[in-house]
Structure formats: C-alpha cells, structure tokens
Amino acid sequence: MAPLSPTARTTLGRLAEKGRTDRAELHALLDTALVAHVGLDAGGYPLVLPTAFAVDLDGPDRDGTLYIHGSTAARWINAARGAKVCVTVTEVDGLVAARSGFESSMNYRTAVVLGEARVVEDADxxxxALDLMVDHMVPGRAATIRRPTRKELAATQVLAVPLHEASLKVRQGGPDDEDDDVADNPWGGHIPLYRIAGAPVGDEGSRGPVPDDVRRRAEQLGASVEADS
Amino acid sequence: MAPLSPTARTTLGRLAEKGRTDRAELHALLDTALVAHVGLDAGGYPLVLPTAFAVDLDGPDRDGTLYIHGSTAARWINAARGAKVCVTVTEVDGLVAARSGFESSMNYRTAVVLGEARVVEDADxxxxALDLMVDHMVPGRAATIRRPTRKELAATQVLAVPLHEASLKVRQGGPDDEDDDVADNPWGGHIPLYRIAGAPVGDEGSRGPVPDDVRRRAEQLGASVEADS
Known part of the structure; x- marks a missing residue:
C-alpha cells in the first residue's frame, strides 16, 4: 500500500507538520465521515457539491476505491464523468479559542483525494458500490432493504475515484499561542465538538419496532433508543 | 435584497423541490455552520479545501459578503486570488433509512455560493473580516484577544466573495418510499444528527476560569460547563 502522499499535488506545503502519511488514519476518517465535498470544473467555473460516498479498500484500484453516485439527470455528475475531480472529506472536531486572532483556529481532520472519476459500468x-454507500450510512442495511429495480439502476450513475493520490491533514488540541500571549491572557484552550444522534424517528408508514440495523447505528452515534420505540 | 438564485448556474435542476429561495434561510445556515469548502482551479485540476469563514450582511456587496482567509504562503489561497471560486457550506442533519437503496439518503442543508474572490486590501x-471570523467561531471573542501585529497581518490574506449568486438546498424528514415498499417493509425513518460541544479544555498555560465568551459558546452548543472549570 502506497504511503500518503504520492505526488507533489498532495504533498502538503504549509503546516506540513499537520500532514499525516499513515493510510490507516485516512481510512478511519473516511469510515467516520458521512459526506464528501466533490469539486469539479462545471464548464469554466469550479463547482463543489456535497454527496454521500463509500470506500472499498478491496476495490479495483491499488490503494482502494472511493465511490460517489448521483442521478443520471444531475448536471454535476455528468460534468464529473471521466473528469478530474477533488473529493474532500472533513470532520470538525473543535473550536480553538486562542489568545490572538492569528492563532484562532479549528480542530479538524481533512482528507483530499485527487483523481479521475471513472464511470462504473460493470453491473456487479x-x-x-451502491450497497457500500447504504451500509456506510447504516451498517448492515443494504441486506435488509429492497433490491434496486432496473429503472432505478438506469437512473443512477456511480463514479469511482482511486484512493491513490491523497493527503490527510489533522489539527487537534489547544492553541499554539506565543509565550507573551500566554503570560498576558490567563486562558486559552479549545471547545471539543462531537456529532451525536437522536433516537430514530419512524415515518408515518412505520409500524413495529426500530429495526436492529437502524437502532445499532443510532446507538453507535450516541443515541439512547428505547427497545420498543 | 435579491432572491436566491439569480442566475442559471445557481438555479437548481434536479430535486428543485428541495431548493429554497429565502435568503433568511441561507443566512441562518451560514450563521450555524463552522466550515466552508472552497473549490477552485488549482492549475488544470479542481481543488477543494475546508476553511473558516464569516459573513457580513452589511458588507460592501449588495447581498452581503462572505469572507475567507489563509496564509500568504498557502498555495490554494494564492490560486483563489481574483479567481472564480465556489464556496459550499453543508450541515448534515440526519441519516434517512429508506426501504430501498434508491431512496436512502441524508438530511442536510447546503449553500453553494459562486463568485470571484476579491482580495481585500483595505485595512479596515x-x-x-478577521474579527468576524473569530466571532463566528466564538461570538464576542474578537474583543477579548490581542490585536494582530503587522507581521501577522502581512502573513494573512483575506478574500471576499459576494453573497449574490447562491443557492440553498434542504432535505429533511423521513424517506420518500414508494407505497409498495411501505406495504412490504414495516419500518422506514431517519436518525437525527446534531453537533454538540464538550466542556472547554484549557491549555497548559491556562489559569483561572473559562472566560465568559468561551463558556457561553460551549453552552450554546450544548456543553455543560462548571462555573469553576
């Protein structure tokens, strides 16, 4: 498995001390995060849209494959077909309350993946990829829901980006204040931020208990779920 | 104030029913969200990076001004100077556990702002803009910290994007399942997601209580803060 970052484009310049070269950390972030921001050239101007995604570390690309999908009617995904894209995944972990504006910051983890978006044609x-995307949101759910119809499959485009050319940047902890600022101002620190789930909410057609896959996912994200809710 | 979306580029195509044209909703999202994803042409390929931001609704642009900043040494912000950029701000509000993969989705709010990034030269x-960015993270904090030095200001670039050409897309609630699927599968719904804060963590140079600005921000984000912590 190639170390991060194999090319000049993904070798961090500034704040290189925040760069990580461990692919396991990249994979952990991509496993945790829910949304990717996909950037592409929309015809003379850049466009960035959020989208669901999933990673297959055993996918066809050497260092794993990142999948995104969209409607065949969506302009952005048609612009992305076979084009250079940037897929950026960010988790915000905290607010850094420094003693100067210059050192004010956020704690975060960001993965940047550059590559050409291959149109996935093979049915399997x-x-x-579609199952992975469902399971990325709610692990195990792909096996519990209806299989796609031909019409649904025809309306869906799946794109694959190799997980090869990637960088990972992580900031954590308190501010990097100057000694003089620490002497002058008695407090600097950070506010940790977390994502938590509420209890699952059944729609108006629901009857019976929350299914196990959904309950487990909500609980994993910190929700308290009544057994009979 | 112009309604959203004033141009063809920001007029939603697919899922237009999720589009919003109320600028107050756009402003509320930009007020809540912490990170923007900025997309630009990095010289033949698209690049998307997360960054802090702030909005000045009374800024020099007709519908308000969105500010971002970065180090004068950062390649991305030099590529963004005077260039077309896309600033996308997303909040993830839930996982939608549908009865089919096709209807599986997420709840979210996304703002997409397109424009040219003007280099802010005027000192005031x-x-x-820098004060707004500090206050966006921790309201009121800009007034409580050290003012920037000349050296810090010289190392910082501030870019302004007009908040004119913008779109807002919102998905909320449960799945849009087909009637047949609802009949076949007793449960569909969503898992609400929230961002919450933990108690502020002082750095090793801190002595004395958490300052009011930081305590209020943490509490506003759901943290329980001891008066003497």
Whole structure:
C-alpha cells in the first residue's frame, strides 16, 4: 500500500507538520465521515457539491476505491464523468479559542483525494458500490432493504475515484499561542465538538419496532433508543 | 435584497423541490455552520479545501459578503486570488433509512455560493473580516484577544466573495418510499444528527476560569460547563 502522499499535488506545503502519511488514519476518517465535498470544473467555473460516498479498500484500484453516485439527470455528475475531480472529506472536531486572532483556529481532520472519476459500468461493481454507500450510512442495511429495480439502476450513475493520490491533514488540541500571549491572557484552550444522534424517528408508514440495523447505528452515534420505540 | 438564485448556474435542476429561495434561510445556515469548502482551479485540476469563514450582511456587496482567509504562503489561497471560486457550506442533519437503496439518503442543508474572490486590501475591511471570523467561531471573542501585529497581518490574506449568486438546498424528514415498499417493509425513518460541544479544555498555560465568551459558546452548543472549570 502506497504511503500518503504520492505526488507533489498532495504533498502538503504549509503546516506540513499537520500532514499525516499513515493510510490507516485516512481510512478511519473516511469510515467516520458521512459526506464528501466533490469539486469539479462545471464548464469554466469550479463547482463543489456535497454527496454521500463509500470506500472499498478491496476495490479495483491499488490503494482502494472511493465511490460517489448521483442521478443520471444531475448536471454535476455528468460534468464529473471521466473528469478530474477533488473529493474532500472533513470532520470538525473543535473550536480553538486562542489568545490572538492569528492563532484562532479549528480542530479538524481533512482528507483530499485527487483523481479521475471513472464511470462504473460493470453491473456487479455498481451494485457493490451502491450497497457500500447504504451500509456506510447504516451498517448492515443494504441486506435488509429492497433490491434496486432496473429503472432505478438506469437512473443512477456511480463514479469511482482511486484512493491513490491523497493527503490527510489533522489539527487537534489547544492553541499554539506565543509565550507573551500566554503570560498576558490567563486562558486559552479549545471547545471539543462531537456529532451525536437522536433516537430514530419512524415515518408515518412505520409500524413495529426500530429495526436492529437502524437502532445499532443510532446507538453507535450516541443515541439512547428505547427497545420498543 | 435579491432572491436566491439569480442566475442559471445557481438555479437548481434536479430535486428543485428541495431548493429554497429565502435568503433568511441561507443566512441562518451560514450563521450555524463552522466550515466552508472552497473549490477552485488549482492549475488544470479542481481543488477543494475546508476553511473558516464569516459573513457580513452589511458588507460592501449588495447581498452581503462572505469572507475567507489563509496564509500568504498557502498555495490554494494564492490560486483563489481574483479567481472564480465556489464556496459550499453543508450541515448534515440526519441519516434517512429508506426501504430501498434508491431512496436512502441524508438530511442536510447546503449553500453553494459562486463568485470571484476579491482580495481585500483595505485595512479596515481586512480587520473587520478577521474579527468576524473569530466571532463566528466564538461570538464576542474578537474583543477579548490581542490585536494582530503587522507581521501577522502581512502573513494573512483575506478574500471576499459576494453573497449574490447562491443557492440553498434542504432535505429533511423521513424517506420518500414508494407505497409498495411501505406495504412490504414495516419500518422506514431517519436518525437525527446534531453537533454538540464538550466542556472547554484549557491549555497548559491556562489559569483561572473559562472566560465568559468561551463558556457561553460551549453552552450554546450544548456543553455543560462548571462555573469553576
């Protein structure tokens, strides 16, 4: 497995001390995060849109494959077909309350993946990618829901980006204040931020208990779920 | 004030029913969210990076001004100077556990702002923008910390994007399942997601209580803060 970052484009310049070269950390972030921001050239101007994603470390690309998908009617995904894209995944972990504006910051983890978005044509790879995306949101759910119809599959585009050319940047902890500022101002620190889930909410057609896959996911994200809710 | 979206580029195509045209909703999202993803052409390929931001609704642009900043040494912000950029701000509000993969989704709010990034040269506008960015993270904090030095200001670039050409897309609630799927599968719904704060953590140079600005911000984000912590 190649170390991060194999090219000049993904070798961090500034704040390189925040760069990480451990692919396991990249994979952990991509496993935790829910949304990717995909950037592309929309025809003379850059466009950035949020989208669901999933990673297959055993995918066809050497260092794993990142999948995104969208409607065949969506302009952005048609612009992304076969094009250079940037897929950026960020988790915000805290607010850094420094003693100067210059050192004020946020704690975060950010992965930047650059590559060409390959249109996934193979039916098995497409279905696997779609299942991975459902399971990325609610692990195990792909096996519990209705299989896609031909019409649904025809309306869905799946794109694959190799997980090869990637960088990971992480900031954590308190501020990097100057000694003089610490002497002058008695407090600097950070506010940790977390994502938590509330209890699952059934729609108006729901009857019976929250299914196990949904309950487990909500609990994993910190929700308290009544057994009979 | 112009309604959203004034141009064809920001007029939503697909899922237009999720589009909003109320600028107050856009402003509320930009007020809540902490991070923007900025997309630009990095020289033949798109690049998307997360960054802090702030909005000045009374800024020099007709519908308000969105500010971002970065180090004068950062490659991305030099590529953004005077260039077309896309600033996308997303909050994830839930996981939608549908009865099919096709209807599986997330709840979210996304603002997409397109425009040219103007380099802010005026000293007063620069300082105001930097204060807004500090206060966006911790309201009131800009007034409580050390003012920037000349050296710090020289190392910081501030860019302004007009809040004119913008779109807002919102998804909320449960799945849009087909009637047949609801009949076949007794449960569909969503898992609400929230961001919450933990108690502020002072750095090793801290002595004395958490200052009011930091305590209020943590409490506003759901933290329980001891008066003497």
């Amino acid at each position: 790879e497409r279905q696997h | 506008e620069r300082q105001h």
